[in-house]
Amino acid sequence: MQTENEIREYIDRTTALNTFFRHPPLNVKEIGDGNLNFIFRISDQSGTSLILKYAAPFLRLLGKDFPLPQNRICVEMHTLGYFKSIAPSLIPTLYHLDEASFCFAMEDLVGYKLLQTAQFDQFIALSLYAKLGTFLAALYTKVPSQHEAAYYENATLKRISEEYIFIFPHIENNPALMLPSHFSPAPKSATFLQNIDVLLNLFQNEKECLIHGDLHTGSIMIKHENLAIIDAEFSFWGPLGFDIGTLLAHIIFGEIYNCFRHKPIQFQPIVRALWKAFENDMGSVPLHILQQSIGFCGAELSRRLVVPAKAKPLEAIASVEDKTKAYALCEKLSIELIETFLHVKHFEAFITLVERHLCTKTH
Missing domain, CATH: 3.90.1200.10 (Aminoglycoside phosphotransferase (APH), C-terminal lobe)
Incomplete structure (x- = not known):
């Protein structure tokens, strides 16, 4: 899931996400310049939005010549969940966790x-x-x-x-x-x-x-x-x-x-x-x-x-x-x-x- 179309297709087949948005069509934009993963902001016509984070089988900064296990994002899901339990006001809300697809959706920190x-x-x-x-x-x-x-x-x-x-x-x-x-x-x-x-x-x-x-x-x-x-x-x-x-x-x-x-x-x-x-x-x-x-x-x-x-x-x-x-x-x-x-x-x-x-x- 590295292109906007792939993200849209994923949302269409994922109930927890396609019901989150009530006013299609969706806008999908890659944001951030992180070293490891791909991060997308998805929004509908009403301005409702979330962030989708996906772990490709390689390091984003260095490309396909630097392979990485995708289950790294599963660790992140688990850890953010724990951090949310001990510091709830300091961790974004997690909306959807999909370990099989190596991605999760979380609160869009609008204005941050x-x-x-x-x-x-x-x-x-x-x-x-x-x-x-x-x-x-x-x-x-x-x-x-x-x-x-x-x-x-x-x-x-x-x-x-x-x-x-x-x-x-x-x-x-x-x-x-x-x-x-x-x-x-x-x-x-x-x-x-x-x-x-x-x-x-x-x-x-x-x-x-x-x-x-x-x-x-x-x-x-x-x-x-x-x-x-x-x-x-x-x-x-x-x-x-x-x-x-x-x-x-x-x-x-x-x-x-x-x-x-x-x-x-x-x-x-x-x-x-x-x-x-x-x-x-x-x-x-x-x-x-x-x-x-x-x-x-x-x-x-x-x-x-x-x-x-x-x-x-x-x-x-x-x-x-x-x-x-x-x-x-x-x-x-x-x-x-x-x-x-x-x-x-x-x-x-x-x-x-x-x-x-x-x-x-x-x-």
Whole structure:
């Protein structure tokens, strides 16, 4: 189901969907630019609409030469259903689940925009980051009903994350990477590589809780004071710090973009709002979660400089000269985070470290 006609034919033969729409004909439009799946908005003449997500037998970003098991979307259905049970106001409504056809239909978040996009042109209410902190705490404090591991986890996608975060980016001239012409990675210290191995081991073996697995500003949508978390196909049983660190890294990408657009830096109030809500719901935050969050943040910052799926805020910097400086800033920050995360004792130390890099960049 990769064409508009195929989508219409699917809706015609699916009772739950063709009764959803009362005013044909239908408009079908592919939306989004995700790496994995095809996403369509379907609407009728009255404006009634929904989103249909379909998993093709390959990676959307790289095409048919990169095959992927279609059951990845079944994992996403299961995980979104669980997330809806623990954070109902933060997850879109799921209308129709079809594991046999590897697709599902969900609420169309009309008027919402990606947090990643909103970072470019508007101030984001701190209450939204507080909601993310509450969601992260819920992942840790609540436990799904018992299922086989594969119910909530796709081994192929987990391996892709493993390779593209912890392995390929740290092998010189690895063919899986895509280095921009304006950036040459600096040699990495023994401490850096040892700590990447520590993070890899945690990623592979720590079954702390069920996490989103790809929680960044491109998988979060906002509208005024409302927030919705989407795209949960990378979910797995893992360390909570992986989700926290990934989210922190993408907040930082947005702040680096702001640096080079001469816009106010909001890093400190943003992460304080997130962490305060997280800490309040946790009661207290175990030291290992703080440290691992910082380490995984560094790993995400580092890998996005060299993998095919680049950080969109960095790519949105128009000037090649500024983009070169932004990449260098990001690399230096990532190295320090990775080399020191095991020694950090307080969240304030993380804020200080990041702001030191953000505030000392040069134009």
